[in-house]
Amino acid sequence: MEARWQTELIPLALRAYHCLRSAGITTTAALCERSAAELLAIPQMGHTTVAEIREELASHGLLLRGDHGGYVELWRRLEAAVGALEAGGELAVRADSRRAVLSVLFRGVLGVDEGGPEVWSQAGG
Numbered sequence: 001m002e003a004r005w006q007t008e009l010i011p012l013a014l015r016a017y018h019c020l021r022s023a024g025i026t027t028t029a030a031l032c033e034r035s036a037a038e039l040l041a042i043p044q045m046g047h048t049t050v051a052e053i054r055e056e057l058a059s060h061g062l063l064l065r066g067d068h069g070g071y072v073e074l075w076r077r078l079e080a081a082v083g084a085l086e087a088g089g090e091l092a093v094r095a096d097s098r099r100a101v102l103s104v105l106f107r108g109v110l111g112v113d114e115g116g117p118e119v120w121s122q123a124g125g
Contacts, residue, residue: 010056019045028062035066055106059099078105 009020010028023042025031031053039050057063058075082101085091093101 012056013052016049016053032062033065036064051107078102
């Protein structure tokens with residue numbers, strides 16, 4: 001884990017940030033010590049918000065406690081696949097939209113936005 005994550009929180013959507021702050025989680029190191037179930041117990045923290053957190057952690061090579069390395073591997077494979085499609089001329093993604101495209105793919109593969117919590121639990125570990 002990068003040294004800065006010992007004192008800083010990874011960039012997150014406002015809802016996730018406020019939920020974590022209200023629970024006293026102010027650093028990425030503290031966040032990684034929590035499980036998805038512990039996060040879901042925080043008021044206003046839903047499955048979609050936890051998915052956003054998992055996604056951001058995976059993009060930095062980090063995991064929640066109890067998660068398996070599949071999230072990080074999935075993120076890296078999606079990056080590679082999008083890159084290969086771009087290189088082959090089969091896909092054109094604006095640089096400022098690349099993260100959004102990867103995010104949609106990440107959540108789609110895990111079934112977070114379609115299928116709800118049951119699918120997320122099965123995919124998540």
